[in-house]
Amino acid sequence: MNDPTHVAAADQQVLITRVFEAPREQVFKAWTDPDQVAAWYGPEHFDTPREQIHIDLRVGGRYELTMIQRDSGAEFAIGYEIVELVEPELIVLRSDPMPEVGMHEPTITRVEFSDHGAKTRMTLSDGPYPAGRDHAEAGWTAAFDNLAALVAG
């Protein structure tokens, strides 16, 4: 299978690259300013109220928000620790494990920002088990793609 989405999934990592029509500082701020995070974090049919977003913007600081389902009012608290921070280039978040939904291990969300002319290229990776992962190992990705293809076939 040549669908890159599928391959990325087999790699246990969600990979997303986007170009935003805004300068890097502005895109970075959209991730780190609670007023702005409230506007987009979502997900759909959820609100992330500003007063329940707390971002302590430093390495080791907390990044917390609460998602509230519009229909039911059910609340889901999401917590991250900021593990890497280079303004306005990089932010790496490690989620708190959420055993109640089966997430016993932390996930790592890594977001990189680079200039793309007057625009900004943002690369996001999000994965459940980065610890045992070894991207440098040349043969693996190809081998596992083959496996994914066989399995899908």
Next chain:
Amino acid sequence: MPTDHLSFTFAALADPTRRSILTRLAEGEATVNELAEPFSVSLPAISRHLKVLERAGLIVRGREAQWRPSRLQADPLDEAVEWMLARKATWQARMDRLETHLRRTGEQA
């Protein structure tokens, strides 16, 4: 939503030797000896890897004491991929909203 079961799958897949074993088994069933061949690790080490894969439901092993050939079982793998795709969709939608948000703030500036 992920389950405990899914954690086992991802944990099992986190190891490069186990991924190689699965790739080999995708070609057809194999005995411990056959699986150990390409690796510079002991048979007991391979057996331990097989136990992890078996617990994750990624392989099934034959009953014959001598051979116990292993066979790939793909269902948990499909499930893991499905979960990753759902997670990707969540992030994609989130990035759509971020894009809209940036456009809106850009117009105000």
